Amino acid sequence: MTNMLELKNVNSFYGNIQALYDVNLHIDRGEIITLIGANGAGKSTTLMTVCGVVQARTGAVIYEDEEITKMPPNKIVAQGICQVPEGRLIFPELTVQENLDMGAFMRSDKAGIARDMDYSFELFPILAERRKQPGGNLSGGEQQMLAIARALMAKPKLLLLDEPSMGLAPLVVKQIFDIIKKVNAEAGTTIFLVEQNANLALKIGHRGYVMENGRIVLSDTCDKLMANEQVKKAYLGL
């Protein structure tokens, strides 16, 4: 079995409003999968359906051979799925170090936690410099780094990233995407990346899915998607 995550004919709703229609996708262990699409296409809803914040009304979410469709979010996190939500949502009053500690709240392996804290500071040296400062004092890019580092402190097997580039300067975005690649390559963390910035997302992903109006309309390797005329026109501005 290589499938880490699979969505089978998933339909998700907000009350009576249907946001996802028969979504099928799969993620293999060790992959970086990108999901691209316009504003409101259903990308965030897909991530929220994976982590249980929105429960699929019909269809199935299967993680490591176990159905998690109706599992509460806290149990899903305990299985090794961690989300960095859109808008980052760090704790502004807590210091950088305390934010990172919060990420490890479900763990009790002190040595492992210390090791991962060191690894976070190695990935993001700026966070080490600012470890005693309140999270709210950091710049937008630094807060995004903190949100990712905090998620990594949970030692996830599958990391869900919702629009990590949002509102950030291109140089900072590049830095963050380089680190996402590094975490995937070094720590073997499987990554499910949702992005409106298709140019960037398709450059770091192995495979990608394109979503329109709650439906997956295309899926392929990122190289092939980048060469696809439809994708070029609609998402790459070419």
Ligand code: ATP
């Ligand atoms: P964005 O990049 O803007 O976040 P998205 O692709 O992530 O877009 P979703 O946020 O998943 O899209 O939204 C999918 C659809 O569900 C949209 O039509 C949106 O209006 C609707 N929607 C999202 N959240 C809610 C909610 N809490 N209540 C009702 N409808 C919602």
